[in-house]
Amino acid sequence: xLIDAWRYILAHPDRFGDALWRxxxxxxxxxxxxxxxxxxxxxxxxxQARLALVVINATNLGRTLPSLAVLxxxxxxxxxxxxxxxxxxxxxxxxxxxxNTYTAIRQVDPDVIDAARGMGMTQREITRRVVVPLxxxxxxxxxxxxxxxxxxxxxxxxxxxxxxxxDFITAGIAMMQLPLLLVGAVPATLLAIGADFLMxxxxxxxxxxxxx
Amino acid sequence: MxxxxxxxxxxxxxxxxxxxxxDLAVAAGEICVLIGPSGxxxxxxxxxxxxxxxxxxxxxxxxxxxxxxxxxxELRRGIGYVIQQVGLFPHxxxxxxxxxVPHLLGWDDVRIARRVDELLDLVGMAHAAFRDRYPRxxxxxxxxxxxVARALAADPPVLxxxxxxxxxxxxxxxxxxxxxxxIQRKLRKTVVFVTHDIDEAIKVGDRxxxxxxxxxxxxxxxxxMLAHPADAFVEDFVGADRALKRLSLxxxxxxxxxxxxxxxxxxPADITARDGLALMLGAGARALNLTGGGVVGIEDxxxxxxxxxxxxxxxxxxx
Numbered sequence: 001x002l003i004d005a006w007r008y009i010l011a012h013p014d015r016f017g018d019a020l021w022r023x024x025x026x027x028x029x030x031x032x033x034x035x036x037x038x039x040x041x042x043x044x045x046x047x048q049a050r051l052a053l054v055v056i057n058a059t060n061l062g063r064t065l066p067s068l069a070v071l072x073x074x075x076x077x078x079x080x081x082x083x084x085x086x087x088x089x090x091x092x093x094x095x096x097x098x099x100n101t102y103t104a105i106r107q108v109d110p111d112v113i114d115a116a117r118g119m120g121m122t123q124r125e126i127t128r129r130v131v132v133p134l135x136x137x138x139x140x141x142x143x144x145x146x147x148x149x150x151x152x153x154x155x156x157x158x159x160x161x162x163x164x165x166x167d168f169i170t171a172g173i174a175m176m177q178l179p180l181l182l183v184g185a186v187p188a189t190l191l192a193i194g195a196d197f198l199m200x201x202x203x204x205x206x207x208x209x210x211x212x
Numbered sequence: 213m214x215x216x217x218x219x220x221x222x223x224x225x226x227x228x229x230x231x232x233x234x235d236l237a238v239a240a241g242e243i244c245v246l247i248g249p250s251g252x253x254x255x256x257x258x259x260x261x262x263x264x265x266x267x268x269x270x271x272x273x274x275x276x277x278x279x280x281x282x283x284x285x286e287l288r289r290g291i292g293y294v295i296q297q298v299g300l301f302p303h304x305x306x307x308x309x310x311x312x313v314p315h316l317l318g319w320d321d322v323r324i325a326r327r328v329d330e331l332l333d334l335v336g337m338a339h340a341a342f343r344d345r346y347p348r349x350x351x352x353x354x355x356x357x358x359x360v361a362r363a364l365a366a367d368p369p370v371l372x373x374x375x376x377x378x379x380x381x382x383x384x385x386x387x388x389x390x391x392x393x394x395i396q397r398k399l400r401k402t403v404v405f406v407t408h409d410i411d412e413a414i415k416v417g418d419r420x421x422x423x424x425x426x427x428x429x430x431x432x433x434x435x436x437m438l439a440h441p442a443d444a445f446v447e448d449f450v451g452a453d454r455a456l457k458r459l460s461l462x463x464x465x466x467x468x469x470x471x472x473x474x475x476x477x478x479x480p481a482d483i484t485a486r487d488g489l490a491l492m493l494g495a496g497a498r499a500l501n502l503t504g505g506g507v508v509g510i511e512d513x514x515x516x517x518x519x520x521x522x523x524x525x526x527x528x529x530x531x
Contacts, residue, residue, distance in 0.1 A: 115299025
């Protein structure tokens with residue numbers, strides 16, 4: 001069966017290549033947008049105790065929504081295709097990044113911040129030179145979690161016309177062709193594992209020296 | 213150098229003010245120890261000097277300037293700050309930690325590096341061995357030394373120290389206190405030093421300010437406070453053994469008279485009178501021969517009024 005799937009890929013290199021590329025770009029774009037929004041937002045929220053409580057709880061609630069539900073919910077508003085898929089995947093990637101950023105900033109040792117303030121650092125210098133560097137490992141962990149969720153969630157984008165490797169899976173299911181299903185499922189899995197590995201490396205390299 | 217006048221701070225939700233009309237002056241080059249039971253306002257007082265806490269009313273003058281009219285960030289860069297938990301930046305090397313304030317002040321890298329090495333040597337740490345290490349690779353005592361070095365980096369005239377040696381074991385604490393006093397003799401900073409340990413206060417303080425419920429109960433030299441506690445609270449706070457504690461402020465050599473007594477134990481001339489007395493009690497002897505000449509007898513502790521040593525007037529008769 002795997003050999004049949006491999007034969008299919010060899011027979012349709014363009015079709016497979018396009019789907020793979022679509023999958024990767026869709027995931028990467030969603031991740032990039034989510035990180036751009038969630039990291040600054042998380043840093044800012046860490047200083048707004050009351051608002052943070054509301055936002056973080058709402059985010060946690062949003063996190064419990066199944067990926068397919070999020071995709072399905074965007075369809076009535078944005079229709080089908082790349083943009084709604086991107087939007088839905090971005091929504092999926094936001095919670096882990098936001099929550100990890102918020103937690104990472106909050107768990108920085110208050111004594112370290114007190115020392116920084118007492119030595120005459122401005123709030124901005126404290127954030128940039130002390131708090132964010134110390135929070136980076138946990139923020140990176142959030143991006144790592146989000147990347148896996150987005151890559152697996154992107155499989156479902158096929159349902160709302162977003163394309164990607166999910167197309168093979170839905171087609172394979174519809175036509176009861178197991179090899180075609182594997183053409184989508186196996187590369188998507190490998191992609192998720194690869195991304196996890198890569199993000200793990202990134203996470204380690206971003207960890208400042210001196211922190212265990 | 214530092215002058216607090218009619219200082220009041222009332223935290224929201226508290227029934228009593230944390231600081232209640234406090235007046236306190238610290239002379240240049242002097243170590244003023246703020247002490248008192250927890251909640252007395254000693255840390256609050258210290259944190260108002262570098263405006264980590266803003267007073268409700270009253271004035272704080274630093275070198276003749278009212279700090280409330282200064283830029284808080286600018287002010288803090290000119291004041292060394294050491295806390296009990298040290299608060300070293302774990303992601304920065306020892307050199308980068310010590311160089312924090314010089315860096316903020318825009319010194320060039322060569323000057324900062326030179327200053328860092330100088331300070332590491334000053335606090336008794338070989339600069340070559342330590343400057344590229346990280347805080348977690350250091351012992352508690354070493355970290356606190358780095359904390360002191362970091363506070364001294366830009367050579368500020370004023371140092372604020374909040375229980376700087378409180379988290380260190382007793383043996384290392386005594387060593388750090390000795391080193392700090394050695395450095396202070398050299399640098400003559402104006403120091404506000406918060407502690408809850410009366411023995412530490414007696415040892416490091418030029419003057420002790422005893423606080424209770426946000427008010428100044430007594431502000432005096434250690435010798436004075438031990439000889440003449442202002443009231444029953446001070447007397448209780450300094451302890452029933454205050455006469456013995458006072459002996460730790462003097463050297464045996466200050467009590468010595470010429471001569472030598474055969475068979476008496478020998479002691480270094482610079483040990484404190486308290487340690488000298490302890491040695492006598494331990495050896496069952498009535499006198500000590502001091503190395504380098506002179507003898508101290510048990511009667512010297514009684515005959516000479518040691519309570520008037522150190523410039524304090526003779527105590528009033530107590531019933």
